[in-house]
Amino acid sequence: MRELRINKKFNNVLLLLVCFQVIITSAQDQTATDFTMVAENVTTGILIDKADAKVVGIATELLADDIEKISGKKPVVSFKKNNQNNTIIVGTIGNSKWIDALIANGKISVAEIKNGWERFQIQIVKNPMAGIDKALVVVGSDRRGTAYGVLELSRKIGVSPWEWWADVTPAKKQAISITLDKIVSKSPSVKYRGVFLNDEDWGLQRWAALNYEPETGDIGPKTYAKVFELLLRLRANTIWPAMHSSTKPFYSYPENKFVADDYAIVIGTSHAEPMLSNINTEWKHDEMGEYRYDTNSETIKSLFTKRVKETAKLEGIYTTGMRGEHDSPMIVGEDDTDAQVNLLERVITDQRAILKKETKKDPTTIPQAFVPYKEVLNYYQSGLKLPEDITLVWTDDNYGYIRQLSNPKEQERSGGAGVYYHTSYWGRPHDYLWLNSTNPVLMWEEMSKAYEFKSRDIWILNCGDIKPHEYNIELFLDMAWNMDDFKQSSTVKDHTQEWATREFGNETASKITDVLFENNRLAYIRRPEFMAWSQVEPVTKEGETTLTQYHYGDEVTRRLENYQTLVDDTEKLYEQIPSYRKDAFYQLVYYPVIGASKLNQKWLYSFKNKFSAKQGRQSANAFGALSANAYKRIEKETTYYNTQLKNGKWNHIMTMAPRFLPVFSQPSTSSIVNNEVASIGLALEGYQMELNNTIINSYADVLPVFNSYTNSSYFIDVFAKGKGTVNWEARPKVDWIKLSESKGSFDENNLEKRIWVSIDWSKVPKGENKKEAPLGHDFQLIPPSFKVNSAIDFISNGKTMSVGVSAYNPKFKTLENYKGFVEDKGYVSINAENFSRKLDGKETNWQIFDGLGYTNKVITALPRRAKPLVAINEIINDSPVLEYDFYTFNFGEVDVNLQVVPTHAAHNGIGVRCAVAIDDATPVLIDFETIGRSNEWKQNVLNNAAVHAAKQIVNKAGEHTLKIWMVDPGVMIDQVLIDLGGWKKSYAFPKETMIK
CATH class of the missing domain: 3.30.379.10 (Chitobiase/beta-hexosaminidase domain 2-like)
Structure with a gap:
């Protein structure tokens, strides 16, 4: 049973x-x-x-x-x-x-x-x-x-x-x-809940036209019937139909609206489609003239009137206001905000008059929406008068961060509020149209915030082609159905586990959940579609990666390893799935995870190829081949998805290169041709160039200092140069130096080896027993009594190369039982959730959200509707504070870098601020809010992180406390880096330096 x-x-x-x-x-x-x-x-x-x-x-x-x-x-x-x-x-x-x-x-x-x-x-x-x-x-x-x-x-x-x-x-x-x-049952948490089919050019429209509904040659009534069935099964009730120029307008097929009514689906339209009209394809310039309300309002009103007559007896939500064609700003003769606001108010007044005349109903009883998207938000913020029965549909910034929500006065509006949210987007700084790369915990956080701020009347998810957004669609609609089930961040993982259990059974559900959450974590750090470091509008070629290959354990290789583990785990799971569910697993888990992994590997191996080629490594060719293989794997899986899965049922639904952007291409690679006799080369962590002992005063022959308090370890790459077979051996000069491998051989199939160097601290001579650390500003210049020096000899073909090793092993009484963070190589790195103490405020307290941020945990002050505190005395006395104990070996002016989730202010009067201080210093405000589509905002959404710094003074070497106060509730702190001058260039902060 x-x-x-x-x-x-x-x-x-x-x-x-x-x-x-x-x-x-x-x-x-x-x-x-x-x-x-x-x-x-x-x-x-x-x-x-x-x-x-x-x-x-x-x-x-x-x-x-x-x-x-x-x-x-x-x-x-x-x-x-x-x-x-x-x-x-x-x-x-x-x-x-x-x-x-x-x-x-x-x-x-x-x-x-x-x-x-x-x-x-x-x-x-x-x-x-x-x-x-x-x-x-x-x-x-x-x-x-x-x-x-x-x-x-x-x-x-x-x-x-x-x-x-x-x-x-x-x-x-x-x-x-x-x-x-x-x-x-209860009534749903959100009244109107549904999806927006958008950017359908490369998937849904082609699939419908060429495969599922060839008799129509488009997304027509047969396709919409299956979409509406899905919405019913997901307890949704609303759709914004597909509206790109590749698709004929929804109402151009008369049967569409009747199918929608049969399935009881409410039709709405996007921010660019007023009054259920698709301007992209319904506006005919040769017949109608220019799409400008200031000069051609009667023609525009005729289009609106026609659509209202056609839909008056059906359930619909009329989008009021107006934007320009093709998702552009409205054209206004006078280029000033007041003129734009006045014209937009006139548009809305005329639209409501049309509704009243054609429906014979009071406009206050007809569902209407106003979407303050992009420049329209500026008009609204500039004083646009909006009838209060119209629902305010707030939007995210296209990358998952809601721009604004209702303030207390707006929350009392009879029309209420809603949210238009993206998990798929075409536009600057870069598209993400292929895979579902929006972190579901981020979506939960933003939508639960919207719900808290009374946006409960309309929720619309831009899900692109539906596939491969299946899971996030269901999560979004389940939250809209019953938000009471999603009060904590942890409920998202519970939801994923229950979803995986339903689809694939108890035996694999936990492992599937882990795979999906790791995929989410890596995509949060950088979306797969952003891995070429290119941008759009205008489209640019691939750029230089900001992932470092020679600091902090090599970010490129670590990401490669993480994705290879994902590939291995996913392929193993596929073998365990019952045969009758393998096709489902392929669509819901396998293709999205393998696709993300291989797109990452394609670019990451190309970065390694170029880096290795500059050092003359024979392995550069192998990395180039691995990059090409990753590209071919994406081709193979996409071909399978389209042509073989379910005997071609989904042919044309999946495109591996939407808009054919550079990120989807096969990267160029460098080739190494070296006909010299085989030899070895060395490259050390911390240096771009290879080691060369023949150069006097070479700076690439000493590993970074090993710190006993952080139990540091560093890598040395041993690699082949030239053709043939070559042997090598590594000989530490002292017994306290440990190597992951001490000898090996290279040939054409085995071209390099990464050796990890660590220290057996039980064998390293102790430094002097002192109460405090030595003074100084350069960690490399620590007094000899605290640092022990030795070396590793690498021997090959009768030639010896030496790598310097320095171990910092003092014996400070104050650190014997110390619990906190410690300086390492000129910085202190902290994961924000690992506080020493947290003190709640009068009305607020700190809470950890799981599954979000670079560390997979962020900490935030709740409730989000709490009053911001700006006055210094209020901050100190009433605001919740996080305290982090840390210990430095140096002193002076430092930068306290805070990395947060790049959210926006909930509404006017609330910012994205916190305050920091070291020890008893006066708190310094840090504000993470960005303006419009600035360069700072672009980098924030590409990195899914906002980083700002505050200057502070570390007045002595020794013990200190960093304090972080809430100023605005809801700011989500991810990581902290106290830079004493030693932080090198890297994409993410170095791993935290908690004392071992």
Whole structure:
């Protein structure tokens, strides 16, 4: 017997009055249950009213099909009572004679859901009417509530919402029985919830036109029907249809709007599509003139009027206001903000007059949205007067960080507020149209913040082509359905685990979750699509990577290793997935992870190729080949996805190079041709050039100082130069130097080796026993009594090269039991979540968010709606503070670098600020807010990090405390680097220097 429970966070989307269980039995297990859907010689019928909404019939047919997919037996959906012993009765209050009769006869009570928005209840009723012994009754407060209730049964018997869209084939069973007591759902947390199909040129439109709907040659009613089915299964109710010029406008196919109504899907449009009109393709310049409201308003109003007439009797959300063509600013004769604001107010007034005239309704009763996107936000901030019944739909900055939310006054508006959020984007500084690279914990953080600031009326996710955004779509819509299930950051990982369990079973769910979260972590540090260090608008060629290859353990190689581990883990998991779910695993996990990994490896190996070639390493050629192989793997997997997966079902849906940008190309590589006799070369951590002992005063022959308090280790690359076979041996001159390998041989198949050097501190002579550290400004110039010097000899072909080794091993009494951070090579590095102490404020406290930031944890002051504190005395006395104990060997002026998640101020009057001080110094404010689409903002979103520094004084060598106070709530601190002058160039801060 298999039992599916819903008392976990992922499935706890209902307000349960009592326990709800679904039991799926096999033919051999005929345990009596309260309601049997399918058993031997039994098939349950489904009874609906023909007068009910079409979506109710659609949902019940889907349920019947789902039961058949599991059991091979399909219940008959009927409008007439067939006197079957077991019947599923489905209907909407006031629209179903069967449901209304049950209510009138006292068989069910619907007082809890009546007149509610999209609510449903499910219960078993004995002897509901003559000829029926037992009924499973699904009743909805409205047409969508009924449909959601029916499809909730599909979920509970084991059918994924992604059954069709990701080929999640249901497990086969011979019998299905269900046990439940009365269930009553809440109304959704967000009233209108859905997706925006956007940038469809390279995937969804081509797939529909060339594969799924060739008779239309476009995204037409057949395709939209499958999209609407998915939305129903995901408990969504709204769509912004595809609108690029590659796709004909939604309303140009008359059947589209009727299919939407059949599925009870509400049609809205984007910020650039006022009044349900697609300006990109509906505006004909040769017939209509220029798209300018100041000079051509009557023609524009005619288009608006036509669309309102066409849609007046259907559910829709009218986008008010106006932007220019092709996602551009509105053209205004007078180029000043006041003129633009005045014209936009006139546009909105005229639009509402059209709505009133054509619908014969009060405009305050018609759903409308205003989207302050890009320059329109500036108009709104400049005083634009907006009728308060229009919903304010706030937007992110296209990279996942919401620009602004409702202030306390705006939160009282009758129209409420919503959010338009991206997990796919075309534009500067760089697109991300291929893979789903938005961290789901970031999406949770931003959307939970929006919910806290009362944005609860419209949530729209720009998900591109749907694929491969499946998981984030479901997370987004599950949050919109019931935000109460997502109060903590940890619930995102719980949700992922439950999702993986549902799709792939208990055996692999934890490992799949770990793979996805590691993929998310790496993509947060830098999205795959940004790995060429190029930009768009205008498109630039590949740039120089800011990942270092010679400091801090080699960031390039570490990222390569992380992605190779992901590839290995994903391929192993694929072998463990049951055969009937392998296609689903390929789409939902395998292709996205392998694609991200190989795009990274393609560029990372090309960086290694160029770096190695400059040092004359024969391995440069091998790195070039690995880069080419990674590119070929992406080609192979994309071809499989399109042409072989499900026998070509998804042909044309996946493009490995949207817009054919440089990041998707095969990188150029350098070749090394060296016909000299084979020899070895050495390259040390900390230096770009190779070691050359023949140069007097060479600075590339000494490793960075080993610090006993951080237990440092560093690498030496031994590599082949020339052709042939060559042997090498490494001989430390003292026994306290440890090597990961001490000898080896190179040939054409084995061209280099990275040796890790560490120290056996138990064998290193101790320095003097002192209370404090020595004074000085150069860690390399520590007095001899604290530093021990030796070397490693590398011998090959009778030639010896020496690498210097210095070990810093003092014995300070104050550090014997010290708990905190310590200076290493001129800096102190701290992961923000590893505080020494945290002190809560009067109304705020520090909380850790898991799964976000470079360290996979950030710390923030909550609640987000707390009052900002700016006055120094308020900050010191009332604000929560983080304290970090650290110890330095040097002193003087330092830079305290803070890295935070690059969020924006929630609304005017709130910033993105915190305050820092060392010891008892006066707090210094740091503000991370950016203006518009500045260069600073571009770097922030490319790096998913904002870094600012404050000058402070370390007045002596020894113990100190760094303090960080909240100024504005919600600032998420990721890492801290106290730079005493030793920090070298790197993409990320060095690993933290916590005392060992």
